[in-house]
Amino acid sequence: MSETKPLGGVDVIPTSLIVKAVLENVVVLLAAAVLYLLTWFPMGPIAVYLSKPMTNRYGERTAKHSQKYIDQGSSGWWEYWGTTIPFVRWFTTLEDSLWGEPSGKWSATVKGKESTFWNKYAWVRRNPFNYIKRTNKFFACFINDCDVSYYGDYMITDKNLSDHGAHFVIAKDKLTGKTYYGFRHIFAWNTVSWYNTLQAFFVKTGNLKLTRWTGSLKLARWMDNRVYHANLGFKIKPSHADNKQDEDDLDKSFTFRVQLASLVN
Numbered sequence: 001m002s003e004t005k006p007l008g009g010v011d012v013i014p015t016s017l018i019v020k021a022v023l024e025n026v027v028v029l030l031a032a033a034v035l036y037l038l039t040w041f042p043m044g045p046i047a048v049y050l051s052k053p054m055t056n057r058y059g060e061r062t063a064k065h066s067q068k069y070i071d072q073g074s075s076g077w078w079e080y081w082g083t084t085i086p087f088v089r090w091f092t093t094l095e096d097s098l099w100g101e102p103s104g105k106w107s108a109t110v111k112g113k114e115s116t117f118w119n120k121y122a123w124v125r126r127n128p129f130n131y132i133k134r135t136n137k138f139f140a141c142f143i144n145d146c147d148v149s150y151y152g153d154y155m156i157t158d159k160n161l162s163d164h165g166a167h168f169v170i171a172k173d174k175l176t177g178k179t180y181y182g183f184r185h186i187f188a189w190n191t192v193s194w195y196n197t198l199q200a201f202f203v204k205t206g207n208l209k210l211t212r213w214t215g216s217l218k219l220a221r222w223m224d225n226r227v228y229h230a231n232l233g234f235k236i237k238p239s240h241a242d243n244k245q246d247e248d249d250l251d252k253s254f255t256f257r258v259q260l261a262s263l264v265n
Contacts, residue, residue, distance in 0.1 A: 006149070006150060006151075006154065006238075007149050007150060007151050008151050012151065013151045013168050017170075020181075021168075021181035021183075021233065024179070024181065025181060025232070025233050025254070028138065028139065028254050029254070029256060031138070031139075032129075032133070032139070032254060035090070035091075035128065035129040035132070035133075036128045036129070038091070038129075039091055039124060039125060039128035039129055040125060043088065043090075043091045044091055044121055044124045044125060044128075045121055046088060046091075047083060047088050047089075047091040047092050047098075047124060048098060048117055048120045048121050048124060049117075050083050050085060050088055051081045051082055051083050051092065051098050051120070052081065052082075052083065053079055053080065053081055054080060054081070054082055054083075054084070055080060056080045056082070056094075056095055056097070057094065057095070058095070060080060060102070061079065061080055062077060062078060062079050062080070063077070063078045063102040064076065064077055064078070065077065065078060065102075065103060065104025065107060065108075066103045066104055068103075068104075069103060069104030069105055069107060069108040070104060070108075072108035073107075073108050073111045073112055074104035074105075074107035074108040074112055075104075075107050075112035075113075075114065075115070076104075076112075078097060078099055078100070078101070078102040078103075078104060078107070079097060079099055079115075080097040080099075081097045081098040081099055081120070082097065082098065089131050089132075090129050090131050090132035091124060091128075091129055091131070091132075092124070092130070092131050093123075093124075093127050093130040093131060094130055094131045094134045094135060095248065096123075096127070096130075098120040098123055098124065099114045099115060099120065099123070100114050100123055106123060110122070133253055133254070134251045134253065135251070137173065137176060137178060139253065139254055140234075140251040140252060140253050140254070141171050141173075141180040141234045141236055141251070141252040141253075142173070142250055142251055142252075143171060143236060143240045143241075143245055143250060143251075143252050144244055144245055144250050145173050145174055145175055146171035146172055146173050146174065146180070146236075146241070147171070147172050147174060147241070148169065148170070148171050148236065148238060148240060148241035149169075149170050150167050150168060150169045150170065150238040151167065151168040152165065152166045152167035152168055153165035153166060153167050154167070154238045154239070155238070155239065156184060156186050157186070158186050158188075158227045158229050160188075161188040161227075162188075164186040164187050164188045164227065165185075165186065166183070166184065166185040166186070167183075167184055167237075167238060168181070168182075168183050169181070169182045169183075169184075169234075169236045169237060169238060171234070171236045171240075171252075180233070180234040180236060180252075181233045181234065182231075182232070182233040182234040182235060182236040182237075182252075183230070183231075183232045183233055184229075184230065184231050184232075184237075185228075185229075185230045186227055186228070186229050186230075187227065187228040188226075188227045188228075189226045189227065189228070227259075228259070228260055229257070229258070229259045230257070230258045230259075231255050231256075231257045231258075232255070232256055232257070232258075233254065233255070234252050234253070234254050234255075235252045235253060235254075235255055236252045240252070
């Protein structure tokens with residue numbers, strides 16, 4: 001575990017550092033695109049065809065589904081299916097089986113038929129090249145091995161309306177010297193407050209038609225507070241350096257995610 005070093009506000013990030021981060025992340029994105037296409041064909045079907053029952057990295061082989069998903073139609077039992085064949089293994093999942101999660105959520109989704117070829121293939125497509133992107137330092141930042149520094153805000157979250165902002169995080173692997181970059185920006189929309197203000201204005205002006213319209217189901221989906229959320233690059237945070245990550249959460253993968261109006265959750 002290393003000390004987190006704040007480097008300054010988001011507006012003072014050196015241009016050279018931004019360019020380097022963009023170029024390196026574009027290389028990762030292109031490689032990920034190739035593996036994504038290979039997951040669809042031919043490696044996804046090949047991985048499913050060559051898979052067999054075995055134990056995962058935690059020594060788990062079978063587990064009973066949670067009652068919640070059994071009630072929703074899961075098969076009742078999970079079994080780990082994978083392969084040890086080099087390269088082919090890249091296109092399986094590291095912890096979850098090709099049968100889905102141990103909890104039974106995927107099983108319930110496919111009505112207890114997760115063991116069929118097509119549903120295992122569907123699971124692979126939902127989690128493309130999961131094994132390699134969680135075990136290889138090209139696709140994942142193993143944060144416990146890194147020194148972390150950052151520009152911007154130390155803590156931001158999409159869980160409330162107050163802790164929003166942005167940060168640009170740099171993690172340098174102490175063993176290999178490889179540098180990882182991540183940018184995250186969150187801006188909260190206090191939609192409920194906006195709606196109440198608008199409704200009060202229409203009531204005050206006596207505009208009954210618009211008052212009824214704003215109170216109708218046409219605006220119902222916007223009645224929950226929402227956030228704009230951009231997460232580009234590796235999913236690293238300033239706080240990762242101050243808290244040692246558990247084994248099942250030490251790999252911080254690459255992402256390219258932009259949500260314009262996701263719910264505050």
